[in-house]
Amino acid sequence: MSELRPSRTSSVVSDRLLQALAEELKLPLLQIARQAELSEQKGIELSAIQALWFVDSYILSQQLLQQPHLALEPVAVSAVLQDVAHALDGLAKQYGCSLELHLSGRYAPVMAHRQGLQTALLGLASTLLTAAQNEEAPRLVLAAHRSRGGVVAGIFSQTEGLSQAVYRRGRELYGRARQPMQEFTASSGAGVFVAESLFDSMETSLRVAKHQHLTGLAATLQQSRQLSLI
Amino acid sequence: MATVLLLEPDKSLAQSYKGALQRAGHTVHWQNDAQVALGVIDEQTPDVIVLEFHLPNHNGVEFLYEIRSYPDCDHIPVLLHTMIPVEHPGLGHEFWPQLGIQEYLYKPQTTLAQLVDRVAKLTTPQLV
Numbered sequence: 001m002s003e004l005r006p007s008r009t010s011s012v013v014s015d016r017l018l019q020a021l022a023e024e025l026k027l028p029l030l031q032i033a034r035q036a037e038l039s040e041q042k043g044i045e046l047s048a049i050q051a052l053w054f055v056d057s058y059i060l061s062q063q064l065l066q067q068p069h070l071a072l073e074p075v076a077v078s079a080v081l082q083d084v085a086h087a088l089d090g091l092a093k094q095y096g097c098s099l100e101l102h103l104s105g106r107y108a109p110v111m112a113h114r115q116g117l118q119t120a121l122l123g124l125a126s127t128l129l130t131a132a133q134n135e136e137a138p139r140l141v142l143a144a145h146r147s148r149g150g151v152v153a154g155i156f157s158q159t160e161g162l163s164q165a166v167y168r169r170g171r172e173l174y175g176r177a178r179q180p181m182q183e184f185t186a187s188s189g190a191g192v193f194v195a196e197s198l199f200d201s202m203e204t205s206l207r208v209a210k211h212q213h214l215t216g217l218a219a220t221l222q223q224s225r226q227l228s229l230i
Numbered sequence: 231m232a233t234v235l236l237l238e239p240d241k242s243l244a245q246s247y248k249g250a251l252q253r254a255g256h257t258v259h260w261q262n263d264a265q266v267a268l269g270v271i272d273e274q275t276p277d278v279i280v281l282e283f284h285l286p287n288h289n290g291v292e293f294l295y296e297i298r299s300y301p302d303c304d305h306i307p308v309l310l311h312t313m314i315p316v317e318h319p320g321l322g323h324e325f326w327p328q329l330g331i332q333e334y335l336y337k338p339q340t341t342l343a344q345l346v347d348r349v350a351k352l353t354t355p356q357l358v
Contacts (some may be wrong), residue, residue, distance in 0.1 A: 052338045
């Protein structure tokens, strides 16, 4: 009788295989995106770009999680949210979704990994955007506000079905169920779970949050104390 | 309009980049091999080099060390247009100024329009 391999080993091997596969996928997706851009097929270009984000964000999350001590740096949340809004603009138009940026005043820099934060917010926004596509007038809000613990940054929409319980159950099911947050999105919700691991690596956590009358996912980022004193 | 040496290992991507740069009026010499590209430079000095870091046989840095040793090639601006994210330590950021790398673009997040725009900036004489 053959001996069963320890699950840890198979998990490491499958992680490595998945990372290699993700790296490999970047090239054909990029080929599609650039060919579509050259032939002015905007829809195909945007779909390929969205797929590239997911692949890239997965690779980045794996790289960050593998670092024993992630170097966090002071990051301007509003600048990151503006970059995310800019990157999402074409995709939002494709889905007929209005994009809003809600920033209330100036924020002190927060301690984060800039690319990790941007990728996490982009992944969240992408998942919330596809979840909102069947609404009559889909609306996505990228918002930040001050809180006692720092600055809260998140993505919010009118889509119903997202709650802390749905998110918690989704965390238990992802990777095993095709639709781990079925009440909220028909997709796998990969953007949310990749964002979760990116926020974990930045020593914060993702949670369901409210902004005005919208529901979404947000994380609290600690202010950079060093720069706050200046 | 400028003469662009495009060093891109992937043929399909190269066709897209070449097409976009040609539409913008540039003359494009595409090569997927650094060694062959050196021969192209011998025949005609490009105005700008668009370079992928990962190339067959030699990598982009080796290629740049080689051309920077030619007196007539020490001024050519280089646009690093690569699949490698900017924070990757293997990119050797500390050598960029001495290798004449003036711009970096992460390929998966760079549209053809952005590439054409950067090439135009690198080949347009700046007012002093």
